[in-house]
Amino acid sequence: MLRLYTHAACLEHQPGPGHPESPSRLQAVLQALDQDRFAALDRVEAPRATLEQLSRVHAGAQIERVFAAAPQDGLTRLDADTAMSPGSLEAALRAAGAVCAAVDAALGGAAARAFCAVRPPGHHATRDAAMGFCLFNNVAAGAAQALAVHGLKRVAVVDFDVHHGNGTQDIFAREPRVLYVSSHQMPLYPGSGERSECGVGNIVNAPLAPGTGSGEFRAQWHEALLPRIAAFRPQLILVSAGFDAHRLDPLANLDLDAEDYAWLTRRLAELADAHAGGRLVSSLEGGYSLTALRASTAAHVGALMD
Numbered sequence: 001m002l003r004l005y006t007h008a009a010c011l012e013h014q015p016g017p018g019h020p021e022s023p024s025r026l027q028a029v030l031q032a033l034d035q036d037r038f039a040a041l042d043r044v045e046a047p048r049a050t051l052e053q054l055s056r057v058h059a060g061a062q063i064e065r066v067f068a069a070a071p072q073d074g075l076t077r078l079d080a081d082t083a084m085s086p087g088s089l090e091a092a093l094r095a096a097g098a099v100c101a102a103v104d105a106a107l108g109g110a111a112a113r114a115f116c117a118v119r120p121p122g123h124h125a126t127r128d129a130a131m132g133f134c135l136f137n138n139v140a141a142g143a144a145q146a147l148a149v150h151g152l153k154r155v156a157v158v159d160f161d162v163h164h165g166n167g168t169q170d171i172f173a174r175e176p177r178v179l180y181v182s183s184h185q186m187p188l189y190p191g192s193g194e195r196s197e198c199g200v201g202n203i204v205n206a207p208l209a210p211g212t213g214s215g216e217f218r219a220q221w222h223e224a225l226l227p228r229i230a231a232f233r234p235q236l237i238l239v240s241a242g243f244d245a246h247r248l249d250p251l252a253n254l255d256l257d258a259e260d261y262a263w264l265t266r267r268l269a270e271l272a273d274a275h276a277g278g279r280l281v282s283s284l285e286g287g288y289s290l291t292a293l294r295a296s297t298a299a300h301v302g303a304l305m306d
Contacts, residue, residue, distance in 0.1 A: 002305050003105060003114040004033065005098035007046040010118045012087025016075055019083070020251060020288045021120065021133040029117045029284060032294040033301060040305070042111060046098035046118060048090075049141060053100050056144035057137055057171050062128050066092070066135055078130045092120055092135040099142035099238070099283050106236065106279040107150040113272075115241075115301050116283040123165030123240045123285050124190060132163070132190055138283050139240050140171045143178055146236050153177055156234035158225075158268060159184070160261070161242020161285040162252040164193030164205070168240065173199040179232045181225050183208055183217065185245065185252050204228050210253035214260050217245070221264055229271050237272045237280045239265075243287030243296035251288050258292070258299040265303035280304065 011023045033041065054063050069076045070089040077083045095118035102114035122139055124132030139157055146152045157172070159165040159182040169192065172178040179202050184193050186207035193205045206220045229237070243261060245254040265282075272280040282304065287293040 001040065001042050001111060002301070003102060003111040004041040004043045004117060005046045005102050005114055006030065006117040007094040007098070009087065009090045009094045013091035013120050014085035014087060015083045015133065024290060025287065025293060026117060026119050028290040028293045029297045032298045033117065035298070038301065046094045046116070047101050048093040049096035049100055049136065053141050053145060054096060054136055056148055057127065057140040058125070059128050062130070066130055082130055082133055082135070084135070088120070088135065094118060095120060095122065096136045096138045096141045099138045099281060100145045102281040103142045103145045103236070104149070106281055107146060107152070112278040112280070113304055114281045115304060116281070118284055121242070121285040122283070123159060123161060123168050124163070125167040126170040134167060137167045137171060139238050140168050142238055142281060142283070143172070147177055152235045154179070154232055154234050155236050155238065156181065156229050156232055157238045157240065158229065159240035160245065160264060161240055162245040162249065162254055163189055163242065163286060165240055166190045166192040169197065169199070169203055173203060176200050176202050178202060179229065179234065180204070181229055182206065183220055183225065185210060185212070185254050188252060208254060211255060213255040214257065217254070217256055217260060218263060221267065226267055226271065230275070233275045234271070235276050235279070237268055237276055239268065239280065239282035240285045241282045241300055242285030243293055246287070246289060246292035246296055248289040248292040249287065258295040261296045262299035262303045265300050266306070269304060
């Protein structure tokens with residue numbers, strides 16, 4: 001059975017009027033998962049991440065900065081794109097906590113697969129900085145939980161968000177127990193993700209030119225990225241599931257559709273079955289067209305359930 005981790009607090013993060021990372025994104029995701037076909041989802045309330053879980057992937061000073069920036073009212077701006085409202089800290093703790101709890105469930109035998117419908121997203125948050133709409137790095141916290149608590153030796157983080165997950169790469173660039181594999185548009189924010197960025201041999205980037213469609217996207221994954229994951233033989237697969245490479249997304253210029261996400265999700269599930277006892281935890285990252293977000297989430301979660 002697939003678990004769905006979410007929390008009402010994730011709707012209370014308000015980065016400001018007109019901001020693309022709005023609560024309506026999570027509302028759209030939850031609407032998509034309210035269809036009859038998803039009635040079997042095991043719905044679980046996301047816990048808060050602990051300071052110990054956060055400190056494995058973020059510097060203590062950075063955690064303190066985020067906590068100190070949380071306003072009593074109004075907005076506090078951390079950079080040009082990233083702001084906090086009174087509900088933001090609780091939302092960020094629940095978002096990171098969801099992934100850590102899903103990892104515990106997968107590795108403890110309670111539920112091999114999960115989707116975390118949470119916000120704010122996380123993959124741009126580096127060890128030392130909140131940025132790109134992200135406060136804490138949710139998927140990185142989950143990967144560190146697998147290493148530190150469960151003793152795993154091989155964790156694969158797969159990122160198909162249209163923006164490169166510079167934060168995840170920053171955190172694990174010198175950690176050979178973590179393989180980070182990403183496809184993303186280039187040039188585009190945040191400007192990282194060149195093929196030459198390879199960490200200690202554990203970073204695999206596949207930058208895609210604007211206008212890239214389904215054929216080239218699938219070819220890159222089939223020929224370059226999926227084989228690297230298979231060769232790594234991960235004991236757990238974590239997914240940064242951003243749906244902003246969809247052709248309707250207003251912040252990027254790739255031309256994917258929902259079926260591309262279903263196709264890739266099925267391939268990742270096959271790898272999880274082959275190497276990781278089926279264990280796969282996915283967490284929402286970007287996606288800024290509500291229409292595309294609903295369709296893509298349904299395609300991704302449906303493939304995980306299959």
